[in-house]
Amino acid sequence: MSDPRQPPPASGRPPSNGQPAAVTVLEVAPITVAEEAGRQTAVTMAEDFGRNTSNTIAVDPAQQPDFKPPPIFRAPAEPPADLGGFRLGKKLGAGGMGAVYAAVQPGTGTTVALKVLKPDLAAVGSEFTSRFEREASAMQEVDHPNVVRLLGSGEDRGWLWMALEYMPDGDLASYLKRRGQLMEKDAIAYALRCGRGLAAVHAMGLIHRDFKPENVFLDLGRGKPGAEPSVKVGDLGLARHSSGDDRFTMTGTACGTPVYMAPEQIRGESDLDARVDVYALGATLFKLTTGQDPFRGATVFMLTNAVLKEPVPDPRKFNPIISAGLVAAILKAMAKERKDRYRDVGEMVTDLERLSAGKIMTNTAANTASPASMIFNEVAGQAATKASARETVAHEGDGWLSGLHGMGPVLRMAIPAVLICLAMTVLMWSMTGDDHDPAHSVKPAPTGPVAQVLADRWGHVLRLPVLGRELAFRWCPPGRMVRGSTAGPAWEKPQPVVLSQGFWMLDTEVSRGLWSTVMNEPPPAPVDAALPVGGLSREQAMGFCDKFGFSARLPSEAEFEYAARAGRSDRAGDERPAACSDETVLAVWSKLAPATDALMPAAVAEILAGRADLHSRVVGSSLPNAWGLCDLLGNQQEWCLDAWDAKSPFDQTEATDPVSEAGDFAVVRGGSWVHPAERCLPQARFAQPADAINEWTGFRFLIPGGTEPVVPKGLSATPHSSPPGPPRP
Incomplete structure (x- = not known):
């Protein structure tokens, strides 16, 4: 009989050897869920086989007397201290496939993230090795400031390794865990960088298929004066060519992380395209702005069922100050039917760029300009179009503000001004009241520090x-x-x-x-x-x-x-x-x-x-x-x-x-x-x-700071700041 560890024929037909036909469920990719080392993930609808590395499940193994279960592999010893010309340092993460280490190249002193695959997994068959080598090949094809660079790869004493650009501040998921949720402008800034990185991946004919905060890596510039934060997409272990020519999984299988997977990806459809990454970017933006996953489920089955059948919740349920424009962008990116999403990541990036600049988005029905910006444009002689005004009125969530468009510009400027004054009066009263707890007296700073x-x-x-x-x-x-x-x-x-x-x-x-x-x-x-x-x-x-x-x-x-x-x-x-x-x-x-x-x-x-x-x-x-x-x-x-x-x-x-x-x-x-x-x-x-x-x-x-004791970059100096000079006695 055929080796149960081997994948089925490429056609997806069961082997014609007289044995019971194998029933294909969702593919169980040969990697652990949410693996910390490579952060490659895979999901199975068959919960009993959540860690199985087989692609198929036999109906009745008892009727196959010569059936032998695959051997139980035990993790080998740690890799040697010097591997592939690098000296290994701190272990950054570990999982079922292997581990990632901070490593130094002795000749140059360059620090890299060295990803290694366990030798026993490489010995099982070609699938683990194929995923590892495919990731290296995919990353070698893409050269972009928002994609982690591959610096080299190879094999040393049975250990497959790849040297990746080192990102000292970890992944976006860990950063978000510390922050809880991001301000809208910060979330959009991260999404724009990720979107540009994904666009570069797509330009090479690749689909990421496992985009999520865990696969976005950061260098915030700590300890590097004047350095700008760097955001890079990584972990292309599940990436494949959009043509499908390099596909070794069968139709009816799914790889990825459920909460960020598009419905067609969960269904295991074979004709996936770049819009699965559009969906994942929308789900990531949902997570960044709310601190919550868009869908939840006690089991993998319940979670995937929610993704397939339940509507995407309004992000304002978790964060009411998110703008209507950003909500519209998220919901469009996460549409159940891919034809209703952005056609590509570039369209979504364009909308987010316009949104961050206070302009009307061109690829989403919602008019994202705030009432104040529209009033200013009209007074300045740049009247908003009737179509965009109608879109704003029609968009769910704008509420009574949409009624301002039927008033004259002066009245529309006066109403928000009155409301702001009332809000400030209430705020000052609450902060100076006799029954106010002094421990909570936090005076708002000016427009910036x-x-x-x-x-x-x-x-x-x-x-x-x-x-x-x-x-x-x-x-x-x-x-x-x-x-x-x-x-x-x-x-x-x-x-x-x-x-x-x-x-x-x-x-x-x-x-x-x-x-x-x-x-x-x-x-x-x-x-x-x-x-x-x-x-x-x-x-x-x-x-x-x-x-x-x-x-x-x-x-x-x-x-x-x-x-x-x-x-x-x-x-x-x-x-x-x-x-x-x-x-x-x-x-x-x-x-x-x-x-x-x-x-x-x-x-x-x-x-x-x-x-x-x-x-x-x-x-x-x-x-x-x-x-x-x-x-x-x-x-x-x-x-x-x-x-x-x-x-x-x-x-x-x-x-x-x-x-x-x-x-x-x-x-x-x-x-x-x-x-x-x-x-x-x-x-x-x-x-x-x-x-x-x-x-x-x-x-x-x-x-x-820099070389002189002046107000650091990013802070506003008061007019009374003393110029640098000798200390006073």
Whole structure:
């Protein structure tokens, strides 16, 4: 009989060997659902076979006495440390097919994302290998700023590998998880970049077939002064030529992720075209603006049934401030019948570009111009067409605003103005009422963050009003240092470092009060508001930074140590670090054998778990260092951008603006109230998992600058900002 692991004939007919005919359900692609490594996904309607790698399911195996089940494969050992000419570092993700690693090419120092396929899967048959090689071939064909570049591929000791452009800020799904949902203008900006990338894929005759936020990768420009955020489409593992000539799946099968799959894709139709990617882009835009999936289901069957039969919900059900124009674009892209969608991604991109510019969309029936913009055009002598006005009136969701088109321009300008005045009066009354809770008094900022640079005894300070608070950022000028120390552990071996750009660092750790204000959470008790926030992962800290929208980010460990030293080689003026003073805890530290890595000793963590009396001090308790920064040493150790293996030392050659990307742990710096004072030093390096949550880890953030202490790009300077100059005595 035929090997049950082999795919059926290309015609889709069952083998004529006298055995029961194989019943084709939805294809179970040979990859895990929502795989984190390659992020290739596949779905099956047969829930009992969700992880099966066979293309068909026999009706009655008992009637086939010579039937032998496929062997159970076990994951092989980790790939060698050097693979395909690259040195492997931190594992970025892993799944059933293999893994993705941050890797470095020793000769050039280039960091890549190295995707590898397990050797045992390549040995099963050609299907796993075909998908892997097809992805490499597809990515090699496409060269576009919004598509992840393929840098090379090959085989090494049984491991198939491909080197991809490294995107340090992960995927759009993880970014969205931190943010919850995006503002409309930001969501459109991401969708436009994705749309252009998909258009480039389509121009090569390819269809992506698995477009979703998990397959969009980001480089937000952190640590790269002046760099623009980069958004790139990746993971073309399910891509195929629109002609279908390279199709090895049979009619009646489906590959993809259900919530982003077009109905015809779920039905397994053979004549798929680029409009399946139009649908997926619309579903992604729905997710970005609402934070919700357009369809839900307790099982795969229920979810796919919803996609096939239920109407797309109005996104305003989850986010009422989405414009009618964007709703129209999403609903058109996600139409059940492909003939009702945009004809191609280019049409959708054109509409989104016009929408973001406040113009009328040309490929969607809805008139997307706001009433205010239409009034302005009419007063300026550019009357809107009757057709576009009728479309606005007819479009569901515009409501009573559509009635304004029947009035004169002056009256139509007056009504919104009166309503705005009423709304502002109510807002001011609610903020100044006697029964208003002061903890929630968040005064709205002007049209954008307005900052001023002043000089004082410590140098230059950037004062920035944020949600009713004024934050102070201290200027750290560009310069050189030798980080590390010869007196500490081996992993702190000295290295010369150049920081080519200055930066503005928050003068204290982020407090609980500031966290609750920015993240819109219930305020802490007044006695706790000034304590540093703790109990959060590095991703949560990065999500806080993302809220600011002007390149705010965590510091690299080089920037942290540079700021802690403040131009000096000792403890930089911070004479009273808030280190551990508890005798019981210090006794445990003193009995520990010399450490072999920089992780928190388990014996210390166990004691701290039962000691509620130990905690940090309020922010700003320590003396400021020479640059006016407080609490960098002791109090709470602080998250940094870098990855690390918790034991490797720095390279000995001089580094410029270094940020480590190799290792399974995240770097934390400065020591804390659980560390002895001799470890609360500028050069002290610590490590912990990036998802670790404990009360002795907090963070502060910085705003990248240039070579002079001026208001950073993206912020508005007040007329009273002091020009850069020597500090005042």
